[in-house]
Amino acid sequence: DTGVSQDPRHKITKRGQNVTFRCDPISEHNRLYWYRQTLGQGPEFLTYFQNEAQLEKSRLLSDRFSAERPKGSFSTLEIQRTEQGDSAMYLCASSLEGFTGIYGYTFGSGTRLTVV
Amino acid sequence: AQKITQTQPGMFVQEKEAVTLDCTYDTSDPSYGLFWYKQPSSGEMIFLIYQGSYDQQNATEGRYSLNFQKARKSANLVISASQLGDSAMYFCASEVYGNNRLAFGKGNQVVVIP
Numbered sequence: 001d002t003g004v005s006q007d008p009r010h011k012i013t014k015r016g017q018n019v020t021f022r023c024d025p026i027s028e029h030n031r032l033y034w035y036r037q038t039l040g041q042g043p044e045f046l047t048y049f050q051n052e053a054q055l056e057k058s059r060l061l062s063d064r065f066s067a068e069r070p071k072g073s074f075s076t077l078e079i080q081r082t083e084q085g086d087s088a089m090y091l092c093a094s095s096l097e098g099f100t101g102i103y104g105y106t107f108g109s110g111t112r113l114t115v116v
Numbered sequence: 117a118q119k120i121t122q123t124q125p126g127m128f129v130q131e132k133e134a135v136t137l138d139c140t141y142d143t144s145d146p147s148y149g150l151f152w153y154k155q156p157s158s159g160e161m162i163f164l165i166y167q168g169s170y171d172q173q174n175a176t177e178g179r180y181s182l183n184f185q186k187a188r189k190s191a192n193l194v195i196s197a198s199q200l201g202d203s204a205m206y207f208c209a210s211e212v213y214g215n216n217r218l219a220f221g222k223g224n225q226v227v228v229i230p
Contacts, residue, residue: 009159033217042120042207042220043161056216089159101149101168104211105218107161 004108006092012114013082020078021111025094032075033105034067036060037089049075050097082115089113118143118210120221129198129228136183137193137224139208147213150191152182155223156204164206167191198228 005024013019025032030051035043046065047057051072061067064082069075079086089110119142129135141150152164167175167182175182183192195202205225209218 031216035218040222042209042222043218044220045217048216091159091161093161101166104149104151104166105163107153107163109158109160112159 004092004094004106006090006108006111008111009109010112010114012116015084015115016081018078018080019082019113020076021090021092021113022074022076023092023094023108024074025092026106027073029094029096029106030072031095031097032069033093033095034075034077035091035093037091037110038087043089043091046077079113082113084115087113087115118148118212118215118219120208120210120219122208122221122224124224126225126227129202129226131200131228131230132197134194134196135198135226137195137206137208137226139191139193139221141189141191141208141210143189143210143212145212149211149213150182150184151209151211151218152180152191152193153207153209153220154202154204155207161207165193195226198226200228200230202226203228 007022033048034046037043049069064080067077091110093105093107121140148169150167154162165177165180179196181194205223207223209220
């Protein structure tokens with residue numbers, strides 16, 4: 001078990017470009033979550049998947065954002081037509097359905113996006 | 117909606133001393149969990165300790181303990197015998213059971229000095 005992996009660790013992009021991030025959860029975890037963390041703030045929930053189904057999306061997830069988890073394993077988060085306000089750390093977490101608390105969420109190291 | 121409040125300014129702590137980080141939460145749901153995470157400069161959110169709303173005793177994990185005062189909706193983290201590696205941001209978070217997400221506070225910056 002290598003934990004939750006995110007790729008890339010850092011991404012610098014020009015405004016208007018599209019970017020895609022990848023998250024590989026812990027293999028036996030069937031739930032996967034995306035959070036966004038802006039400077040000086042705590043992480044904010046964006047969306048979560050149970051297996052391949054996207055069950056909930058936050059209002060923070062504008063139409064320019066799309067997340068997928070095609071085979072219930074890894075997930076991708078794409079941002080189209082990036083804006084400077086999209087600059088943030090994007091954190092992925094995974095968990096096993098029905099287990100919260102001490103057995104709950106495992107986070108990755110995040111992808112830090114800078115839009116210039 | 118869940119709301120987590122962490123209002124302390126950045127803190128400097130002498131190595132080997134204890135530090136208390138304040139956290140208050142606001143939820144009307146009776147079933148919830150409270151978490152503390154550590155975020156070093158590398159960015160990863162590292163789970164430290166968990167307290168369930170129905171737990172009778174305060175949670176402890178090694179040098180970490182959670183001072184849970186349910187009536188005051190307070191869940192303060194105590195780090196004993198601070199080490200240089202404890203320098204990081206610390207986040208308090210809550211989860212209402214069944215909501216499938218964490219609500220985080222803004223964090224507390226801790227710097228441990230030798």
